[in-house]
Amino acid sequence: MAKRFSVKISKSWCKGCGLCIGICPKKVLELDGQVKCEPVRPEDCIGCRQCENVCPDFAITVKESE
Amino acid sequence: MPREDVMKWLRQQFMPHIWCPGCGHGIIMHAMLRALTSLGKDPSKTVISSGIGCSSRMPGYIDSCTLHTAHGRSLAFATGVKLCNPELTVIDVMGDGDCSAIGGNHFIHACRRNIGVCAIVMNNNIYGMTGGQASPTTPIDAIATTAPYGAVDPPFDICRLAIGAGATFVARATIAQPQMCETLIKKGIQHDGFSVIEIMTHCHTQFGRKNKRSRPLDNFSYFKDRSVLKAKADGMTQDELSGKYVIGELHLDSGAEEYTKKYDKVIERAGR
Numbered sequence: 203m204a205k206r207f208s209v210k211i212s213k214s215w216c217k218g219c220g221l222c223i224g225i226c227p228k229k230v231l232e233l234d235g236q237v238k239c240e241p242v243r244p245e246d247c248i249g250c251r252q253c254e255n256v257c258p259d260f261a262i263t264v265k266e267s268e
Numbered sequence: 269m270p271r272e273d274v275m276k277w278l279r280q281q282f283m284p285h286i287w288c289p290g291c292g293h294g295i296i297m298h299a300m301l302r303a304l305t306s307l308g309k310d311p312s313k314t315v316i317s318s319g320i321g322c323s324s325r326m327p328g329y330i331d332s333c334t335l336h337t338a339h340g341r342s343l344a345f346a347t348g349v350k351l352c353n354p355e356l357t358v359i360d361v362m363g364d365g366d367c368s369a370i371g372g373n374h375f376i377h378a379c380r381r382n383i384g385v386c387a388i389v390m391n392n393n394i395y396g397m398t399g400g401q402a403s404p405t406t407p408i409d410a411i412a413t414t415a416p417y418g419a420v421d422p423p424f425d426i427c428r429l430a431i432g433a434g435a436t437f438v439a440r441a442t443i444a445q446p447q448m449c450e451t452l453i454k455k456g457i458q459h460d461g462f463s464v465i466e467i468m469t470h471c472h473t474q475f476g477r478k479n480k481r482s483r484p485l486d487n488f489s490y491f492k493d494r495s496v497l498k499a500k501a502d503g504m505t506q507d508e509l510s511g512k513y514v515i516g517e518l519h520l521d522s523g524a525e526e527y528t529k530k531y532d533k534v535i536e537r538a539g540r
């Protein structure tokens with residue numbers, strides 16, 4: 203079975219800059235009504251962690267989920 | 269890298285940090301903390317020195333031994349720390365203005381001295397903190413508050429400057445390669461001598477707005493599209509490389525003796 207990943211966002215640290223959203227190859231992330239990052243399609247995440255590494259605000263944690 | 273390990277290096281009580289949303293300086297700090305984490309460094313034996321500028325705010329958020337010094341003078345402090353305590357890991361973070369304008373003299377002499385300090389230059393081509401004045405790395409024709417009709421002065425290439433002045437490890441990446449930033453910073457820290465890692469970054473607020481790159485993502489794409497790996501660049505002409513950023517390890521001189529080791533010998537001679 204394909205691996206699943208969880209993408210956690212620290213909403214109090216996210217500044218809604220949009221970098222992670224723009225670079226995610228699977229379009230997992232979007233801005234919510236509060237202009238904070240929200241994983242709207244977590245099931246599509248391939249765990250590449252590009253979003254985590256690019257986040258200037260340390261607001262994203264990608265983990266393999268059970 | 270599990271985030272918990274990296275988080276250990278943050279003064280979390282001061283987060284979120286002061287930088288504008290999407291500022292490249294945060295991408296560089298993140299890469300540097302991943303590098304320190306993966307090298308298994310001890311925060312109590314790691315010193316981060318900085319001058320003044322948006323970039324130089326970085327040490328304030330790092331839970332290690334940190335120094336926020338005077339504009340352009342961070343390398344003088346870093347040199348003093350390393351000379352007194354050669355066992356410490358010493359990193360110096362600088363802006364382009366900090367490094368190549370007011371601190372230009374400190375920079376070239378630190379390069380020729382070859383002291384074991386890793387210098388990270390956060391080059392956003394502008395004085396971000398003070399409102400977008402042109403710096404010595406502002407490209408020709410780019411708009412700045414002090415160059416409203418376009419910059420005229422030819423810019424410095426920080427890496428070539430460092431190599432010319434004698435730095436023994438010199439590398440470049442851009443914020444569009446966060447993973448490469450981490451790898452090169454790791455190598456710079458491990459290098460026994462003066463290392464310079466230039467990271468091309470953006471100040472979308474003060475520079476980008478005036479130069480058609482107002483969103484953080486515009487800048488990410490800009491750097492991504494213009495980055496060329498060293499191996500490929502070696503086969504390209506000067507014309508083909510115009511407007512490009514050559515990335516990777518640009519220079520390594522592993523034979524040069526590190527300064528504190530040379531200085532130990534002076535101490536020994538003097539004590540005879």
Ligand SMILES: Cc1ncc(C[n+]2csc(CCOP(=O)(O)OP(=O)(O)O)c2C)c(N)n1
Binds near residue numbers: 321322364397
């Ligand atoms: C001796 C001195 N001169 C001038 C200043 C004003 N000043 C503060 S930051 C800065 C330039 C910052 O540019 P850079 O080093 O590129 O950092 P950035 O803000 O772009 O990250 C200047 C000129 C100062 N603080 N001290």
Ligand code: SF4
Binds near residue numbers: 217
């Ligand atoms: S990169 Fe970080 S700060 Fe920017 S929108 Fe994504 S989570 Fe938020």
Ligand code: SF4
Binds near residue numbers: 209226247252254
């Ligand atoms: S880990 Fe990769 S696929 Fe998953 S959300 Fe982040 S960028 Fe997208």
Ligand code: SF4
Binds near residue numbers: 287392472
């Ligand atoms: S002014 Fe520029 S360099 Fe300073 S925090 Fe904002 S985007 Fe970053």
Ligand SMILES: [Mg+2]
Binds near residue numbers: 363394396403
């Ligand atoms: Mg600058």
